[in-house]
Amino acid sequence: MTKKTEVTVEEKLRALYDLQLIDSRIDEIRNVRGELPLEVEDLEDEVEGLKTRMVKLNNELETLNEQISNRKNLIEEAKTLIKKYNEQQKNVRNNREYNSISKEIEFQELEIQLAEKHIREFKAQVEQKKEVISTTKERLSERETHLQHKKDELDAILGETEKEEQALIEKSAEYENSIEPRLVSAYKRIRGSVKNGLAVVSIERGASGGSFFTIPPQIQMEISSRKKIITDEHSGRILVDPALADEEREKMNQLFSAL
Structure with missing residues (x-):
């Protein structure tokens, strides 16, 4: 019997950041429609x-x-x-x-x-x-x-945008289903309580994306190690390192282009 492979923290972070990128793209489309x-x-x-x-x-x-x-x-x-x-x-x-x-x-x-x-x-x-x-x-x-x-x-x-939005909504649901419910629930809670709906952000110039609060070097190292899910103590957002963010952005941009 094949043993089920356990999902690593890094894989969870990548999936969460991908979900964020998809949902942010949906937000952009809806913002274009505006009022x-x-x-x-x-x-x-x-x-x-x-x-x-x-x-x-x-x-x-x-x-x-x-x-x-x-x-x-x-x-x-x-x-x-x-x-x-x-x-x-x-x-x-x-x-x-x-x-x-x-x-x-x-x-x-x-x-x-x-x-x-x-x-x-x-x-x-x-x-x-x-x-x-x-x-x-x-x-x-x-x-x-x-x-x-x-x-x-x-x-x-x-x-x-309608066709792209519908395809993205389906992708968002698909990615949600690949992430454990506990994390999806936390993601949605954070997304609903923060500005711009950004629940997962990367570190930019030593601070969490969209924040002016500097993250201590030790915490930055922990984030880069991708061994546990770390949230920003000021905004509550889930944090990912810049390298992971760049890789996932490139991957998702290819996906968006194909829609």
């Missing part, structure tokens, strides 16, 4: 809101025009009644009938005045509504143009 997906989503919501507003405004305008039409019909009906009452007055038999018809005529004349007043008010509202519709229409057109521009921009970026 574009959210911008597109916000613009889509705004355009939808403006379209809904346009429908509401046009419905309100239609209602106002109907009100004007109704008042005009009322005026015509009142004029017809006045004409009829005027004819009836010519054939009245007494003052009581005459006065009764006069009141009807007076009432219809008041109805006409009230209807004309309402028409003026409705027409003023129509003009105001048309201005709002015009402004909203211009805003909608401008936002739709801007939305299309942002969608084209996002589609172009997605077209360039």
Whole structure:
């Protein structure tokens, strides 16, 4: 029976650093997209809101025009009644009938005045509504143009990076599965708590990558020996020596180029 080969600390460090390089490349791709997906989503919501507003405004305008039409019909009906009452007055038999018809005529004349007043008010509202519709229409057109521009921009970026990102996500999962769960859990915890998502960094000019705190020579020697996993006491990041980092970067750059 073949004895299972135990994974060395160096192999674990290489695998962790490779995973970091893959995840950092995914981060870079997503940073290129930046806020574009959210911008597109916000613009889509705004355009939808403006379209809904346009429908509401046009419905309100239609209602106002109907009100004007109704008042005009009322005026015509009142004029017809006045004409009829005027004819009836010519054939009245007494003052009581005459006065009764006069009141009807007076009432219809008041109805006409009230209807004309309402028409003026409705027409003023129509003009105001048309201005709002015009402004909203211009805003909608401008936002739709801007939305299309942002969608084209996002589609172009997605077209360039989507395939690579998906391949990298699969590689990241593949590398995770090759590392013991305890280390993956620690890696993810550190990655989620530090700037730029860098959980594994190499020593640069005597300090951990992205840090100004110098690492004592003795600790640097231990890191270079690759005998145990050492973390930076200030940031908590896992540390690797520069030589290992260079080797893995070269290897992963070849992998990235092939995607």
